[in-house]
Amino acid sequence: MSVRVPIHRAWPGPGDGPLDDAALTALYGRADRPRLRVNFVTSLDGAVTLDDYSAGLSGEPDKRVFGLLRMLCDALVVGAGTLRHEGYRAIRLDPARRAWRREHGLAEYPTLVVVSDSLRLDPAQAAFADAPVRPVVLTRDDAAAPTGLTDVADVVRTGPDRVDLAAGLAGLRRRGLTQLLCEGGPRLFGALTAADLVDEVCLTVAPLLAGPGPGRITTGAPSPPRGLPLRHVLATADGVLMLRHARD
Template sequence: MSAESPISALWPNPVTRPMDDAALTALYGRPDRPHLRMNFVTSVDGAVSVDGYSAGLSGEPDKRVFGLLRMLCDALLVAAGTLRHEGYRAVRLTERRRAWRREHGLSEYPTLVVVSGALDLDPAQAAFADAPVRPVVLTRAGATAPPGLTEVADVVRCGDDRVDLAAGLAELRRRGLDQVLCEGGPQLFGALTAADLVDEVCLTVAPLLAGAGPGRITAGGPSEVRHLPLRHVLAAGGVLMLRYARD
């Protein structure tokens, strides 16, 4: 934990002293039912990136919660475009976080799950080639896998014209991957929202104005408005970390 930006709780139960990882882990937790959690960082004016990348919005407090959420999940879900653009590497955890998972009966690492309608993926990317757990790729029936992809990942076909996300999540749960953490991107967030599959949104608000230009955290066609109650508000310096979840 950084001494410069300790995390404290503002609401609903204020805690002014710095929260350690055990307190944060208990606060976010692992629901006792299948659960899809979204995690995004945004500027005050809603931008999903600075200079094209989310890293420009993220600081130490956000990265700390980011790591804890990865520790808590069974599967890490990401769109192929985000995987490529953000340069995802293999999903690895510190020894301390691997030990926590072992103590709680989990595999040492979460499973990377990539959503790709076109299978425009590079099997040599470290996210696949160096993965400690064989990744899963959710795609549609007619997509052609590039050479080598099936050697480094399980390719699951769900849906004909597009990836059927509900069927994909059902397949993950059949594999015992009940707790799913999604890191985007915006098109995937929009599609999951439209399909009413989002149970929780963890949103970090960085104290920045990005101005016009960058996209927002969700994209795609219109969907039904749904109520998502606020569960807690954390703060670290000027950064706010908000958690919204279904009842």
């Protein structure tokens, strides 16, 4: 069993002691209106991966918040490339987090939403085949679905040339999926930013330099800069920072 690393609030106004799961849940919470929250981990010099995977940047405190954010969301949004590369499995939660969701009137598990222009997806991947809730795939109008995909997921077509993210997110909200958590990858983050759809960014900063090579947490066509005010800073004794930025 892993040892829990204490997480403290560093700003605003440092708290009296380590934050338990209830305090962390209250800090991140669920919004009273539709929200798209993006969650990433990065090195001090902006790398999105270490040894080609995000897990190399993540430690126990980040994984703890990562799990709580999944508990809080209605749907988990991820790009197809990240789904394949990171080897996503079915989105499941431990009994305590499932109980919290039931107590708050939520479905026991969040819905997985995959964004894919090409539909280059494997229906046998555990993220689909073993999913406790039927996933949703957002794709473009003319993408050809691989055999078996519609047996394990709802395929929603939202644009003639590429996924229309604004239309796709609006469709999710019509399904009652109003609290959306995006875990990447960088290309999807860049596209969501360009479409001005990002309401919140939760960013864990690992206290290390990855050096040249890895990409940034966002990529794609340039888009205008947008302000996103800082809401809180959490920290651990070994120098991990967890930042939350959100729109007013």
